Amino acid sequence: MRRLGFRTLLALLLLSALVLATAKAASAEYRVLVVQSFRVGPYEAAVSGFETACECRVDRFVLSERKGERLADAVRRARPDAVLTVGREALAAAADIRRIPVFYAMVLDPFAEGQDRPNLFGVRMNVSSEAQLEVLSSALPGARRVGVLYDPDRSGDFLLDARKASARRGLGLVETPLQGPAGVPEGLRKMIGDIRAFWLLPDLSVITGETVRHIILTCLTSGVPVIAFSDKYLE
Secondary structure (H helix, E strand, C coil), X not given: XXXXXXXXXXXXXXXXXXXXXXXXXXCCCCEEXXXXXXXXXXXXXXXXXXXXXXXXXXXXXXXXXXXXXXXXXXXXHHCCXXXXXXXXXXXXXCCCCCCXXXXXXXXXXXXXXXXXXXXXXXXXXXXXXXXXXXXXXXXXXXXXXXXXXXXXXXXXXXXXXXXXXXXXXCCEEEEEECCCXXXXXXXXXXXXXXXXXXXXXXCCCCCCHHHHHHHHHHHHHHCCCEXXXXXXXXX
């Protein structure tokens, strides 16, 4: 039920912004081009929820299945009123679309990618530190020392809130600041024997395909549970 609620809320938020941005009559048929990075469970769920709640015509363009085909050509053919991008690669592919609204979903931090422009709207994958630590405390009541890898430039403000939230719950954060993904293996190695859980933050300096695999394998081998912020990383 929680997943259905999130997908429906996402669709309603995007649809509301679409109505405001296009300023069309309620009776008009909206045309939305969904640009999807690739087919994976969380992305499919987001698109399915949007299609269910949005009373509009939806065309889909999956980047991984349209090699060699330009998104600009697909936009000209579909002539959509708006574009919904699902995933980081999809948002990057739509960077040159300026004349119609572009919405994003399933993107960690669109503004860190330089995607800050007047026609860009969306739902960021931000879950409050309080909510994440509530789940951690409930699932792992004995985990009193929690490891965190982060880039101060990207996640400094989030860590300020996280420290306050963890103190309220009697948790100790074992923090290692990083300047890029290259520091992840050494940072994790130094803390792994001193933590009882690892908290995976939505920080692009930490999260890459390679570093996530390394973090999960290292933690599993060491018997350290991982708290993630998205079903994608859980799967």
